[in-house]
Amino acid sequence: MPQPLPPSGPTALEPAARAVDLTRTYGRGETRVTALDAVSVEFARGRFTAVMGPSGSGKSTLMHCMAGLDRVSSGSARIGGVELASLNDRQLTRLRREKVGFVFQGFNLLPTLTALENITLPLRLAGRHPDTAWLDTVVATVGLAGRLAHRPSELSGGQQQRVAVARALASRPEIVFADEPTGNLDSRSGAELLGFLRDSVRELGQTVVMVTHDPAAAAHADRVVFLADGRLVDDLPEPTAGAVLDRMLAFEAPAAAR
Numbered sequence: 001m002p003q004p005l006p007p008s009g010p011t012a013l014e015p016a017a018r019a020v021d022l023t024r025t026y027g028r029g030e031t032r033v034t035a036l037d038a039v040s041v042e043f044a045r046g047r048f049t050a051v052m053g054p055s056g057s058g059k060s061t062l063m064h065c066m067a068g069l070d071r072v073s074s075g076s077a078r079i080g081g082v083e084l085a086s087l088n089d090r091q092l093t094r095l096r097r098e099k100v101g102f103v104f105q106g107f108n109l110l111p112t113l114t115a116l117e118n119i120t121l122p123l124r125l126a127g128r129h130p131d132t133a134w135l136d137t138v139v140a141t142v143g144l145a146g147r148l149a150h151r152p153s154e155l156s157g158g159q160q161q162r163v164a165v166a167r168a169l170a171s172r173p174e175i176v177f178a179d180e181p182t183g184n185l186d187s188r189s190g191a192e193l194l195g196f197l198r199d200s201v202r203e204l205g206q207t208v209v210m211v212t213h214d215p216a217a218a219a220h221a222d223r224v225v226f227l228a229d230g231r232l233v234d235d236l237p238e239p240t241a242g243a244v245l246d247r248m249l250a251f252e253a254p255a256a257a258r
Protein backbone atom coordinates (compact mmCIF):
# COMPACT_ATOMS: atom_id res chain seq x y z
CA MET A 1 0.00 0.00 0.00
CA PRO A 2 1.38 3.43 -0.87
CA GLN A 3 1.69 5.63 2.18
CA PRO A 4 -0.47 8.77 1.95
CA LEU A 5 1.28 12.06 1.35
CA PRO A 6 0.89 14.54 4.20
CA PRO A 7 -2.00 16.97 3.57
CA SER A 8 -1.18 20.01 1.46
CA GLY A 9 -2.73 22.55 3.87
CA PRO A 10 -4.87 25.58 2.96
CA THR A 11 -4.01 25.37 -0.71
CA ALA A 12 -5.65 28.54 -1.99
CA LEU A 13 -3.46 30.79 0.15
CA GLU A 14 -0.35 28.65 0.17
CA PRO A 15 2.24 29.49 -2.51
CA ALA A 16 2.79 26.70 -5.05
CA ALA A 17 6.32 26.32 -3.67
CA ARG A 18 8.39 27.98 -0.99
CA ALA A 19 12.00 27.88 0.19
CA VAL A 20 12.97 29.18 3.62
CA ASP A 21 16.68 29.58 4.44
CA LEU A 22 17.39 26.84 1.94
CA THR A 23 21.07 25.87 2.07
CA ARG A 24 22.72 23.20 -0.05
CA THR A 25 26.39 22.38 0.31
CA TYR A 26 28.34 19.77 -1.61
CA GLY A 27 31.55 18.04 -0.52
CA ARG A 28 33.54 18.52 2.67
CA GLY A 29 36.60 20.32 3.95
CA GLU A 30 38.57 22.20 1.34
CA THR A 31 36.39 21.03 -1.54
CA ARG A 32 33.15 22.12 0.14
CA VAL A 33 30.92 24.25 -2.11
CA THR A 34 27.94 26.24 -0.87
CA ALA A 35 25.67 26.05 -3.92
CA LEU A 36 22.74 27.71 -2.09
CA ASP A 37 23.21 29.93 0.93
CA ALA A 38 20.04 30.52 3.00
CA VAL A 39 17.74 31.26 0.06
CA SER A 40 14.17 32.24 0.92
CA VAL A 41 11.72 32.61 -1.96
CA GLU A 42 8.04 31.97 -2.68
CA PHE A 43 6.55 30.97 -6.02
CA ALA A 44 2.93 32.15 -6.11
CA ARG A 45 0.24 30.07 -7.79
CA GLY A 46 -0.70 30.94 -11.34
CA ARG A 47 2.49 32.92 -11.94
CA PHE A 48 5.39 32.51 -14.33
CA THR A 49 8.75 33.14 -12.62
CA ALA A 50 12.16 33.20 -14.31
CA VAL A 51 15.32 32.39 -12.34
CA MET A 52 18.49 34.04 -13.59
CA GLY A 53 22.09 34.47 -12.48
CA PRO A 54 25.65 33.81 -13.60
CA SER A 55 26.93 30.30 -14.27
CA GLY A 56 27.44 28.48 -10.97
CA SER A 57 25.14 30.84 -9.02
CA GLY A 58 22.89 27.96 -7.90
CA LYS A 59 19.95 28.10 -10.32
CA SER A 60 19.81 24.39 -11.14
CA THR A 61 20.46 23.47 -7.50
CA LEU A 62 17.48 25.61 -6.46
CA MET A 63 15.24 23.92 -9.05
CA HIS A 64 16.42 20.45 -8.06
CA CYS A 65 15.94 21.07 -4.32
CA MET A 66 12.50 22.63 -4.84
CA ALA A 67 11.42 19.80 -7.14
CA GLY A 68 12.53 17.08 -4.72
CA LEU A 69 15.27 15.83 -7.04
CA ASP A 70 17.97 16.81 -4.53
CA ARG A 71 17.93 16.96 -0.71
CA VAL A 72 18.55 20.22 1.14
CA SER A 73 21.42 20.50 3.64
CA SER A 74 19.40 22.81 5.92
CA GLY A 75 16.34 25.01 5.75
CA SER A 76 13.06 24.16 4.14
CA ALA A 77 11.67 23.40 0.68
CA ARG A 78 7.90 23.00 0.33
CA ILE A 79 5.59 22.13 -2.53
CA GLY A 80 2.01 23.23 -1.86
CA GLY A 81 2.62 23.19 1.87
CA VAL A 82 4.33 19.78 1.96
CA GLU A 83 7.77 19.86 3.58
CA LEU A 84 9.95 17.79 1.26
CA ALA A 85 12.41 16.84 4.03
CA SER A 86 9.54 15.12 5.88
CA LEU A 87 8.99 12.65 3.03
CA ASN A 88 10.69 9.29 2.61
CA ASP A 89 12.02 8.34 -0.84
CA ARG A 90 8.83 6.62 -1.89
CA GLN A 91 6.64 9.56 -0.84
CA LEU A 92 9.03 11.95 -2.61
CA THR A 93 8.75 9.94 -5.83
CA ARG A 94 4.98 10.08 -5.58
CA LEU A 95 4.96 13.79 -4.91
CA ARG A 96 7.17 14.38 -7.97
CA ARG A 97 4.84 12.29 -10.13
CA GLU A 98 1.64 13.85 -8.86
CA LYS A 99 2.48 17.44 -8.09
CA VAL A 100 5.52 18.44 -10.12
CA GLY A 101 6.12 18.78 -13.86
CA PHE A 102 9.59 18.99 -15.42
CA VAL A 103 10.86 20.38 -18.70
CA PHE A 104 14.57 19.91 -19.38
CA GLN A 105 16.80 21.25 -22.12
CA GLY A 106 17.35 17.83 -23.71
CA PHE A 107 13.61 16.98 -24.02
CA ASN A 108 14.10 13.45 -22.55
CA LEU A 109 11.44 11.93 -24.82
CA LEU A 110 11.37 8.18 -25.39
CA PRO A 111 12.12 7.58 -29.09
CA THR A 112 9.94 4.48 -29.52
CA LEU A 113 6.79 6.12 -28.14
CA THR A 114 4.47 8.45 -30.04
CA ALA A 115 3.99 12.06 -28.92
CA LEU A 116 0.74 11.14 -27.15
CA GLU A 117 2.33 8.13 -25.43
CA ASN A 118 5.22 10.31 -24.27
CA ILE A 119 2.79 12.92 -22.94
CA THR A 120 0.76 10.42 -20.93
CA LEU A 121 3.67 8.22 -19.77
CA PRO A 122 4.16 9.85 -16.33
CA LEU A 123 0.43 9.53 -15.64
CA ARG A 124 0.44 5.88 -16.65
CA LEU A 125 3.49 5.25 -14.48
CA ALA A 126 1.55 6.78 -11.60
CA GLY A 127 -1.36 4.44 -12.37
CA ARG A 128 -3.66 7.32 -13.22
CA HIS A 129 -6.04 7.76 -16.12
CA PRO A 130 -5.50 10.93 -18.12
CA ASP A 131 -8.22 13.55 -17.75
CA THR A 132 -9.16 13.67 -21.43
CA ALA A 133 -10.68 17.15 -21.41
CA TRP A 134 -7.58 18.58 -19.69
CA LEU A 135 -5.28 16.69 -22.05
CA ASP A 136 -7.15 18.05 -25.09
CA THR A 137 -6.80 21.57 -23.69
CA VAL A 138 -3.06 21.13 -23.06
CA VAL A 139 -2.46 19.65 -26.51
CA ALA A 140 -4.40 22.51 -28.13
CA THR A 141 -2.56 25.11 -26.02
CA VAL A 142 0.87 23.85 -27.08
CA GLY A 143 -0.31 23.42 -30.69
CA LEU A 144 0.26 19.68 -31.03
CA ALA A 145 -3.10 18.50 -32.36
CA GLY A 146 -2.37 16.56 -35.56
CA ARG A 147 1.08 15.52 -34.35
CA LEU A 148 0.10 13.12 -31.60
CA ALA A 149 0.76 9.91 -33.56
CA HIS A 150 4.29 11.03 -34.56
CA ARG A 151 7.42 9.69 -32.92
CA PRO A 152 10.02 12.20 -31.66
CA SER A 153 12.28 11.58 -34.70
CA GLU A 154 9.39 12.73 -36.93
CA LEU A 155 9.06 16.03 -35.06
CA SER A 156 11.12 19.24 -35.18
CA GLY A 157 13.14 20.29 -32.11
CA GLY A 158 10.48 22.89 -31.28
CA GLN A 159 7.69 20.33 -31.58
CA GLN A 160 9.63 17.85 -29.43
CA GLN A 161 10.04 20.46 -26.74
CA ARG A 162 6.31 21.21 -26.94
CA VAL A 163 5.67 17.50 -26.32
CA ALA A 164 7.91 17.83 -23.25
CA VAL A 165 5.84 20.82 -22.06
CA ALA A 166 2.56 18.94 -22.65
CA ARG A 167 3.99 15.97 -20.72
CA ALA A 168 4.90 18.27 -17.81
CA LEU A 169 1.37 19.73 -17.77
CA ALA A 170 -0.54 16.47 -18.34
CA SER A 171 -0.97 15.65 -14.66
CA ARG A 172 -2.13 19.22 -13.91
CA PRO A 173 0.79 19.59 -11.52
CA GLU A 174 1.03 22.02 -8.65
CA ILE A 175 4.13 23.52 -10.29
CA VAL A 176 6.24 23.09 -13.43
CA PHE A 177 10.04 23.51 -13.29
CA ALA A 178 11.71 24.22 -16.61
CA ASP A 179 15.53 24.25 -16.77
CA GLU A 180 16.61 26.29 -19.82
CA PRO A 181 13.74 24.88 -21.89
CA THR A 182 14.65 26.94 -24.95
CA GLY A 183 18.39 26.16 -24.80
CA ASN A 184 18.38 23.81 -27.80
CA LEU A 185 15.87 25.71 -29.91
CA ASP A 186 16.29 28.28 -32.68
CA SER A 187 14.99 31.72 -31.72
CA ARG A 188 11.61 31.30 -33.45
CA SER A 189 10.84 27.92 -31.87
CA GLY A 190 12.14 29.27 -28.55
CA ALA A 191 9.80 32.28 -28.69
CA GLU A 192 6.88 29.99 -29.57
CA LEU A 193 7.65 27.69 -26.67
CA LEU A 194 7.83 30.62 -24.25
CA GLY A 195 4.45 31.76 -25.57
CA PHE A 196 3.02 28.30 -24.81
CA LEU A 197 4.50 28.31 -21.31
CA ARG A 198 2.98 31.73 -20.72
CA ASP A 199 -0.40 30.57 -22.08
CA SER A 200 -0.29 27.59 -19.72
CA VAL A 201 -0.02 30.12 -16.88
CA ARG A 202 -2.46 32.77 -18.15
CA GLU A 203 -5.10 30.52 -19.71
CA LEU A 204 -4.75 27.24 -17.81
CA GLY A 205 -3.78 28.69 -14.42
CA GLN A 206 -0.57 26.67 -14.16
CA THR A 207 2.50 27.75 -12.14
CA VAL A 208 5.84 27.79 -13.96
CA VAL A 209 9.39 28.39 -12.70
CA MET A 210 11.99 28.60 -15.47
CA VAL A 211 15.77 28.92 -15.42
CA THR A 212 17.13 30.95 -18.29
CA HIS A 213 20.22 32.94 -19.30
CA ASP A 214 18.30 34.90 -21.91
CA PRO A 215 16.80 38.32 -20.99
CA ALA A 216 14.30 38.05 -23.87
CA ALA A 217 13.10 34.68 -22.52
CA ALA A 218 12.89 36.07 -18.97
CA ALA A 219 10.73 38.93 -20.27
CA HIS A 220 7.95 36.39 -20.95
CA ALA A 221 7.72 35.78 -17.19
CA ASP A 222 5.68 37.73 -14.61
CA ARG A 223 8.70 38.05 -12.35
CA VAL A 224 12.46 37.43 -12.44
CA VAL A 225 14.52 36.43 -9.39
CA PHE A 226 18.28 36.72 -9.57
CA LEU A 227 20.81 34.48 -7.86
CA ALA A 228 24.50 35.26 -7.33
CA ASP A 229 26.93 33.08 -5.36
CA GLY A 230 24.07 30.97 -4.04
CA ARG A 231 22.12 33.94 -2.69
CA LEU A 232 18.93 35.61 -3.85
CA VAL A 233 20.09 39.10 -4.79
CA ASP A 234 17.20 40.68 -6.68
CA ASP A 235 13.54 40.30 -7.52
CA LEU A 236 12.09 42.09 -10.55
CA PRO A 237 8.33 42.20 -11.16
CA GLU A 238 6.83 42.65 -14.68
CA PRO A 239 10.24 42.37 -16.37
CA THR A 240 11.13 43.77 -19.77
CA ALA A 241 14.17 42.43 -21.65
CA GLY A 242 15.86 45.83 -21.21
CA ALA A 243 15.28 45.93 -17.45
CA VAL A 244 16.56 42.35 -17.09
CA LEU A 245 19.68 43.17 -19.09
CA ASP A 246 20.33 46.26 -16.94
CA ARG A 247 20.18 44.15 -13.76
CA MET A 248 22.47 41.52 -15.26
CA LEU A 249 25.02 44.18 -16.22
CA ALA A 250 24.78 45.72 -12.76
CA PHE A 251 25.72 42.33 -11.21
CA GLU A 252 28.51 41.71 -13.65
CA ALA A 253 30.07 45.18 -13.47
CA PRO A 254 31.46 44.89 -9.90
CA ALA A 255 32.79 41.41 -10.69
CA ALA A 256 34.52 42.71 -13.82
CA ALA A 257 36.08 45.56 -11.83
CA ARG A 258 37.69 43.15 -9.32
Ligand SMILES: Nc1ncnc2c1ncn2[C@@H]1O[C@H](COP(=O)(O)OP(=O)(O)OP(=O)(O)O)[C@@H](O)[C@H]1O
Pocket residue numbers: 026027033034035053054055056057058059060061062
Ligand atom coordinates in the same frame (compact mmCIF):
# COMPACT_ATOMS: atom_id res chain seq x y z
N1 LIG B 1 26.58 17.45 -7.34
C1 LIG B 1 27.43 18.45 -7.12
N2 LIG B 1 28.60 18.23 -6.50
C2 LIG B 1 29.45 19.24 -6.23
N3 LIG B 1 29.24 20.53 -6.56
C3 LIG B 1 28.08 20.81 -7.19
C4 LIG B 1 27.12 19.80 -7.50
N4 LIG B 1 26.07 20.41 -8.13
C5 LIG B 1 26.38 21.71 -8.21
N5 LIG B 1 27.57 21.97 -7.64
C6 LIG B 1 28.21 23.30 -7.51
O1 LIG B 1 27.27 24.19 -6.97
C7 LIG B 1 27.37 25.46 -7.57
C8 LIG B 1 26.03 25.83 -8.19
O2 LIG B 1 25.78 24.97 -9.31
P1 LIG B 1 24.46 25.07 -10.20
O3 LIG B 1 24.53 23.99 -11.22
O4 LIG B 1 23.27 25.12 -9.32
O5 LIG B 1 24.64 26.50 -10.90
P2 LIG B 1 23.85 27.15 -12.11
O6 LIG B 1 23.56 28.56 -11.70
O7 LIG B 1 22.68 26.30 -12.47
O8 LIG B 1 24.94 27.13 -13.27
P3 LIG B 1 24.81 27.05 -14.88
O9 LIG B 1 24.16 28.34 -15.28
O10 LIG B 1 26.23 26.99 -15.32
O11 LIG B 1 24.00 25.83 -15.19
C9 LIG B 1 28.50 25.37 -8.59
O12 LIG B 1 29.67 25.86 -7.98
C10 LIG B 1 28.59 23.89 -8.84
O13 LIG B 1 29.91 23.53 -9.21
